[in-house]
Amino acid sequence: MSVMEPGQNLTTIGDHVADVTLNPGRRLWWWGGFLVAVAFTAIFVLAVEYLFIAGIGIWGVDIPVAWGFAIANYVWWIGIASGGTIISALFYLTQSEWRSAVNRIAESMTLFAAAAAGVMPILHLGRPSYFYWLFPIPNTMGLWPQFRSPLLWDFFAILAYVVASILFWYLGLIPDLALVRDRAPTQRRRLWYGIAALGWTGSHTQWRLHKTAYGLLAALMAPLVISVHSIVGLDFSGGLLPGWHSTQFSPFFVFGAVLSGFATVLLLVIPVRRFYRLEPYITAHHLNLLVTFMLLCSLLLAYSYLIDALLPFYGDDRYERAVSLHRFTGEWAWSFWGAVSLNVLIPQLLWLRRLRLRLWLVCLVSFGVVVGMWFERIMLVTSSLYEDFMPSAWGHFAGTEWDWLTLFGSAGMAAAGFFLFLRYVPVVAAYELKELLPPPERRG
Amino acid sequence: MTGLAAEFAAEGALVEAATRLRAAGMTGLEAYTPYPVEALDAVLPRQRWMLPVLVFAAGMLGLAGGFFLQWYGAAISYPIDIGGRPLASWPAFIPIAFEIAVLCAVTAGFVGFFALARLPKPYQPIHALPGIERASQDRFFLVVDAGDLARAEQMLTESKPCSIVPWPP
Numbered sequence: 001m002s003v004m005e006p007g008q009n010l011t012t013i014g015d016h017v018a019d020v021t022l023n024p025g026r027r028l029w030w031w032g033g034f035l036v037a038v039a040f041t042a043i044f045v046l047a048v049e050y051l052f053i054a055g056i057g058i059w060g061v062d063i064p065v066a067w068g069f070a071i072a073n074y075v076w077w078i079g080i081a082s083g084g085t086i087i088s089a090l091f092y093l094t095q096s097e098w099r100s101a102v103n104r105i106a107e108s109m110t111l112f113a114a115a116a117a118g119v120m121p122i123l124h125l126g127r128p129s130y131f132y133w134l135f136p137i138p139n140t141m142g143l144w145p146q147f148r149s150p151l152l153w154d155f156f157a158i159l160a161y162v163v164a165s166i167l168f169w170y171l172g173l174i175p176d177l178a179l180v181r182d183r184a185p186t187q188r189r190r191l192w193y194g195i196a197a198l199g200w201t202g203s204h205t206q207w208r209l210h211k212t213a214y215g216l217l218a219a220l221m222a223p224l225v226i227s228v229h230s231i232v233g234l235d236f237s238g239g240l241l242p243g244w245h246s247t248q249f250s251p252f253f254v255f256g257a258v259l260s261g262f263a264t265v266l267l268l269v270i271p272v273r274r275f276y277r278l279e280p281y282i283t284a285h286h287l288n289l290l291v292t293f294m295l296l297c298s299l300l301l302a303y304s305y306l307i308d309a310l311l312p313f314y315g316d317d318r319y320e321r322a323v324s325l326h327r328f329t330g331e332w333a334w335s336f337w338g339a340v341s342l343n344v345l346i347p348q349l350l351w352l353r354r355l356r357l358r359l360w361l362v363c364l365v366s367f368g369v370v371v372g373m374w375f376e377r378i379m380l381v382t383s384s385l386y387e388d389f390m391p392s393a394w395g396h397f398a399g400t401e402w403d404w405l406t407l408f409g410s411a412g413m414a415a416a417g418f419f420l421f422l423r424y425v426p427v428v429a430a431y432e433l434k435e436l437l438p439p440p441e442r443r444g
Numbered sequence: 445m446t447g448l449a450a451e452f453a454a455e456g457a458l459v460e461a462a463t464r465l466r467a468a469g470m471t472g473l474e475a476y477t478p479y480p481v482e483a484l485d486a487v488l489p490r491q492r493w494m495l496p497v498l499v500f501a502a503g504m505l506g507l508a509g510g511f512f513l514q515w516y517g518a519a520i521s522y523p524i525d526i527g528g529r530p531l532a533s534w535p536a537f538i539p540i541a542f543e544i545a546v547l548c549a550v551t552a553g554f555v556g557f558f559a560l561a562r563l564p565k566p567y568q569p570i571h572a573l574p575g576i577e578r579a580s581q582d583r584f585f586l587v588v589d590a591g592d593l594a595r596a597e598q599m600l601t602e603s604k605p606c607s608i609v610p611w612p613p
Contacts (some may be wrong), residue, residue: 010478010582018581136513144517153539160547167554175580179478182577198564201571202579206561207480208490213557216499217550224546231539434479443454443582 003097005280009441010434013281017176017430018183020276024423029275034419040412047405048123056126058402065385065397070124072377073407075232076260077117077414078158079253079373082225083261084110085165088172089221092214098289100432101281104176105272106265107169108425112417113264114162116410121154123406150234157228164224168217174200175210176426229257236380242319243327243384246311252304256373259297259343263369266290268418270359272427281433284357291350291362294369302344319389327383331396335379342372374407447472447589449573449611450600458584459483461603465588470596472589476570476579498556499549506548510541572613587611 024030051058061068084106091099122131134155136145145152178200181193200206233253236244246252269290273282309327312320327336347365350356387394421427434442452458458475465473466487475484511534518524519531558564570576570587579585588596589611600608 014478014581136517142522144522147514147518147540148533148536150539153543156540156543160543160550163547164550167550171554171557175479179580182580194566198558199566199568200563200580201568201576202476202478203570204475204477204481204484204488205490206563207477208485208492209495209557209561211480212492212495213553216496216553220499220503220546220550220553224543224550227539227542227546234539431479439456442456 002283003101003285003436004433005283008280008433008437009443010437013430013433013437014179014183016278016280017426017428017433018180020278020428021180021424021426022183022185022189027275030419030423034416034423037412037416037419040409041416042412043405044409044413047402047409048119050402051123051406052128056124058400059406060397060399060403062395062397064388064393064395065382067124067381067385068397069378069399069403069407070120072374072381073410074117074120074124075253075381076374076377077113077120077410078161078232079229079257079260079377080264080370081110081113081117081161081165081261082229082254082257083259083263083265084108084113085168085221085225086258086261087265089168089218089225092218093222097436098286100429100436101278101283101286102265102269102290103432104172104425104427104429105269106261107165107172108418108421108427109264109268110165110261111169112414112421114158114165115417116414118158118162119410121158150231150238153231154235157231161224161228164217164221168221171210171214171217172429173425174198175202175431176429178202179430180426226254229254232257239384241384241388242312242317243323243380246308248304248307252301252308255297255300255304256343256376259294259301260370260373262290262294262297263366263373266294266366267363267370270363272422276422276427278428281428287359287362288356291356294366295347295350298344298347298369305340305344323384323387326387327379330383330387332379332383335375336383339372339376339379342368343376447587447611448593448596448600448608449585449587449613450603450605450608451575451578452584452586452603452605453582455481455483455584457603457605458586459487461586461600461605462487464599464602465586465596468595468599470588470591472591474587474589476576476585476587478580478582478584481584494560495553495556499553502552503545503549507541507545509548510544511537513544514540569612573611574609574613575607 059068059070061070087099087106088103088110092103122128125131133143134145134152174197177193177197181190181197184190184193230250230253233249233251237246237249239245266287269282270287273279309324312324327333346368350362350365355361382397386397450461452461455477458477459481462473462475462484473488475481475488477484514537515532515534518533518537523531525531573585573587575583576585583606586600588600597608
């Protein structure tokens with residue numbers, strides 16, 4: 001298996017990548033998918049609007065469960081985003097050739113997932129119009145945010161992550177925007193892509209700087225993404241509740257994040273590859289590697305699940321033990337067992353090569369992982385809250401219809417963004433593919 | 445006419461021509477290629493230290509600024525005594541200082557790239573060269589902007605270009 005099918009040269013790559021953007025033809029799948037995504041985006045807007053008018057009483061959150069869907073959704077989305085950055089930044093640093101065909105799809109997925117994640121804590125605030133109090137800006141009350149709180153660390157981490165992701169994505173995109181500009185059939189498109197390409201000429205001076213800048217940004221993005229999800233883990237570790245107050249949460253959260261990220265990338269790459277006929281560039285080798293990395297993350301996560309579930313029985317904290325038992329058998333046990341089976345047990349099927357080559361099955365398992373990761377997040381968020389120390393303070397938690405509409409609506413919003421990316425932006429990094437060609441084929 | 449522009453169909457021919465012109469002491473060489481050609485780094489050396497230094501400096505500045513911001517906010521401007529715990533609790537300031545450092549470094553890398561590459565610049569003189577739009581697809585261009593043009597033309601021809609045209613056109 002190779003990173004590119006034979007018979008490709010500079011011309012075929014340029015033609016293919018530019019044609020996908022410039023001559024999409026009649027694409028029913030695009031319109032179908034986009035319209036469904038827009039419908040869900042409308043639902044999201046409505047749900048958020050009603051939330052702003054009525055307040056977070058429309059959700060299932062209350063005392064004792066003050067963190068509900070919004071926080072679980074946030075952790076889930078930011079985890080999905082992380083996988084895209086790992087593929088584009090970490091595997092750039094390791095000079096993995098397979099990364100070049102899928103990094104644009106992965107990075108774009110990251111952008112929209114991070115956007116969906118970023119909205120959630122603001123919605124959760126109760127008084128969203130005051131979210132700017134998180135910024136350390138001088139104000140008339142002489143107040144400062146609490147710099148020692150993981151929740152504020154989180155705000156800075158997300159801010160840095162979202163901004164850096166956008167810049168990294170755009171920097172990598174510029175030469176391909178110039179490719180589309182140079183091939184645009186109409187003056188208008190030439191103008192728009194010309195503005196977006198910012199005057200890129202492909203001179204050696206520019207390439208030299210571009211390569212340096214891209215390498216530097218990749219080297220900064222890789223530790224950044226690890227820090228972001230570690231800090232999300234610290235949000236929970238910093239709380240004193242049984243089931244949260246654990247030193248393993250940072251790596252535990254990163255494993256889960258990367259697992260859901262790889263699953264989402266597979267879920268997107270397999271159909272995009274087929275619809276845009278990208279099989280010459282995204283070969284069986286790529287899918288095989290993505291599945292293998294997903295399996296690796298699944299095993300790492302299995303280790304964390306094991307530690308998280310069994311360590312309380314090794315120690316002597318009766319509350320930790322009670323929460324663990326409660327996760328196995330309590331009201332929300334379905335979310336625990338759902339997470340274990342969808343994230344750890346079922347994916348192991350893909351170790352069998354025969355099953356790994358069935359793409360519909362890979363899609364199904366990946367979708368299961370994405371759902372399973374949401375189960376894990378909601379399990380971690382709620383199960384420690386509604387039964388903690390004092391039985392007299394225990395309560396229940398159930399999501400309302402507005403909780404569910406916000407969750408599905410946010411997925412629609414991210415999907416709508418991704419469909420726009422598929423339509424207007426080169427979906428594969430053409431210049432990186434050209435670099436992968438063996439020297440004799442590097443000709444027009 | 446002050447120079448020449450040659451179009452090549454393959455990376456090898458471009459590098460060969462550039463090497464030959466460079467060995468003959470020709471200056472004012474620039475190549476336009478569809479992807480970064482590493483072999484050109486040796487032939488057309490470019491300054492390389494500026495951007496990494498800029499990114500490192502911005503990162504360090506962000507780190508120092510991040511610590512200062514938190515120390516000033518938590519210990520000087522708005523001190524809260526929580527059971528006598530130290531106000532300048534620097535280990536708790538590490539995560540935010542790190543995030544600010546990375547944010548500053550990434551921004552400096554992005555902005556620094558544009559500044560050093562002299563972008564954005566919507567009109568580039570090279571776009572007047574006929575056929576240059578293929579430089580982003582499958583052709584390689586070499587522009588000589590000074591020196592003994594008759595000799596340069598002879599040397600370029602040896603590498604079998606698709607065409608040689610006067611520059612600026």
